[in-house]
Amino acid sequence: MDQSKVQGFQDLLLKFEGRIGPNSLWQGAILILAVAIVLQVLTFLLGALGMIFGLLSLALLYPLFCIYAKRFHDAGKPAVWTIAVLAGIWVGAFVLGLLLAPLYMGNAIAAAQSGNIYSFGLTAMLVNIVVAIILHLGAAFVVNQVLKADPGPNAYGEPVADAASPNPLA
Template sequence: MKDLLFNPKGRIAKRRFWQGVVVLTVVAVIKRGVEIKLAAAMAGVLGIFSMALTLALVYANICVFAKRFHDAGTTGWWIMAVWIAKFFVFVLLFGLFGGLFLGDQGTALLEAMMESWASADEAQLTQASRRLVDMLFPLIIFSYVANAVLAALVVGSLRSDPNKNQHGPPTGLPEEFN
């Protein structure tokens, strides 16, 4: 598992790619959920731990996706296109469904946040933003999972290069070449 998640070199089969995506998605969802629910306590050591875990997850995502791109015979730099697409999916999901989660109470909360921001009332702004994030919590988690699944479906469906390429020999599993 260490080589799968933290080594960007080489190639991986589709099945191994999916294993990596599932592990990374589960860890990311749990991490984000803990961050949201413990927002008040995220300062100090817990905040530093959260940031370190975020950096480790970013690096692990690069490694898993890069190796899958390598297996398809292309560059791992395509991860940049994946991240841009994920950003647009995230914005689209929040644009389409954010209002469903907020309703009238969320609209009033947003207005209160704007007033707090204008009057520089940090305490009220912090409290209102935490309530807003709590209201959007299901959508945040759904967007993490939806983005991971969509990206994995696209990248996971790439046809493996059946020949040795600059990233190594083929993974050797016949079902990959369908």
């Protein structure tokens, strides 16, 4: 990967100043989701040692804040609205977790009785991954549908060039 693409991803994920268009939000959300899934799988596979990866996943909140803040900036809105998006993802994960728990809690009881906790952990991990995919991509979709870009310069910078581009980081 050349230096300009690396710089593009660093700017996208690690800076919350400026503006990004809908395509960049999608790219950032998918990249963060992929990293979150890898960390979830590593946490599951490594057991107690994997808890480090579980804690490391908290660091993904910063890039999430960055991409949503810039998307709000593109619509001329303050970044503080990003907190509502992140809270919505968290509440959605909690609610979906409660709704989906009955689907795999029977496995937990059977696993505890048989001594095979691995099968329950695998089921719980897969449910968590499905919930994460639904919530992260759903939040990006909703934000992109609700926010319309300012066509001209605003308090957060010049209009972005990626609004209609299929690959804004190219």
